[in-house]
Amino acid sequence: MTDTTPTHAPTAEHAPDFPMKRAQGCPFDPPPSLLALREQGPLVKVRLFDGSTPWLLTRHADQKSVLADSRFSADINQPGYPKQAPVKGRVRLSLPGMDDPEHAQLRRMISGAFSLKRVEAMRPAVQQLVDGFIDDMLAGPNPVDLVEALALPVPSLVICELLGVPYEDHDFFQVNSKTMILKSSTLDERQAAHQSLIEYLNGLLGKKLDTPEDDLLSGLAERVRNGELPRQEAAELGVLLLLGGHETTSNMIALGTLLLLQHPEQLERLRTTEDPQLIVSAVEELLRYLTITHTGRRRVALEDVEIAGGIIRAGEGVIAPSDAANRDPEAFPDPDRLDIERSARHHQAFGAGTHHCLGQPLARLELQVVYGTLYRRIPTLRLATDLEKVPFKHDGFIYGVHELPVTW
Secondary structure (H helix, E strand, C coil), rough: CCCCCCCCCHHHHCCCCCCCCCCCCCCCCHHHHHHHHHCCCCEEEEEEECCCCCEECCCHHHHHHCCCCCECCCCCCCCCCCCCCCCCCCCCCCCCCCCCCCHHHHHHHHHHCCCHHHHHHHHHHHHHHHHHHHHHHHHHHHHEHHHHHHHHHHHHHHHHHHCCCHHHHHHHHHHHHHHHCCCCCCCCHHHHHHHHHHHHHHHHHHHHHHHHCCCCCHHHHHHHCCCCCCHHHHHHHHHHHHHHHHHHHHHHHHHHHHHHHHCCCHHHHHHHHHCCHHHHHHHHCCCCCCCCECCCEEEECCCEEECEEEEEECCCCCECCCCCCCCCCCCCCCCCCCCCCCCCCCEEEEEEEEHCCCCHHHHHHHHHHHHHHHHHCCCCECCCCCCCHHCCCEEEEEECECEEHHHE
């Protein structure tokens, strides 16, 4: 196999830093310099915080291909893996960082809780929950921070109920989860927050071992009791589900609302529709347009692989930035235009391949209920400050807003 790496792509010596910064005044769009890399080639070099220069895939089709290819490992301990932040020593692997067959085996233990049938059965309860928080908003002070009033508590309560985690402890796990995803957190701070959550979930598992209930943690406790799963691994899996179940969806609720407020014609169509399929398509388009997981999915090649007209050598890292894929004009015509009627379900917001997001049915359900309810019940909802004053999460691994003042 000959080296067919595109000669017009940036070399390691001239590789731009990744991740890039968003443009001033364009908080909903990917960094222009990221999208510009597509013009230089489908496979380009970028430079990370530690000086390493992995490959970056700029196109939707190539990203989907790599993420579904078992020749690329998700194991952070593999030499050449492109890390997001500093780590100490060997990292204990969680579900997203495992390769098959271990990944598939662990995933099967919890996948039933997120099946389409099980999740859809939760719709009436989620609807009741959303309506309750909107009732509280309408009865309470005005203006209000939509993050604290709705966007954060809805997914937090849902995942707590699913897992069997007491919601009264939500301040504890939300504070620690924020520490884990802030880029400004030190390695020691991030590890301490993670360890606190591990100990918390470990304690809950102990209670479920003694008194099982009808929840996901009790199911994991049963696996521990039967010797199918080490208790430490069960606790780590619980942390992953707890964090993933509220951080991503809460950011999508707030950021999606802010985006729609900037596109009143789209918001009006969504608010007045009698077609549930338009709500479904609006959710998919917002997931495509916003891409809150904005630091790229990461892999390392286990062998030489020919991709995108070039060769990625064994031991070389690869980054697949979903925001680049979701604005690829070959996959989405006129990609910078928001269109809630667009057929956008093939977006990369939830990844691809065997590691695609396990909780995507639940996230979709929550977003459908919120987007289909909030603007209908509060038709005069509007931003209570200037867009320029909204604090965006440029400082995190998950994108969104720290707060969203709204009024009506």
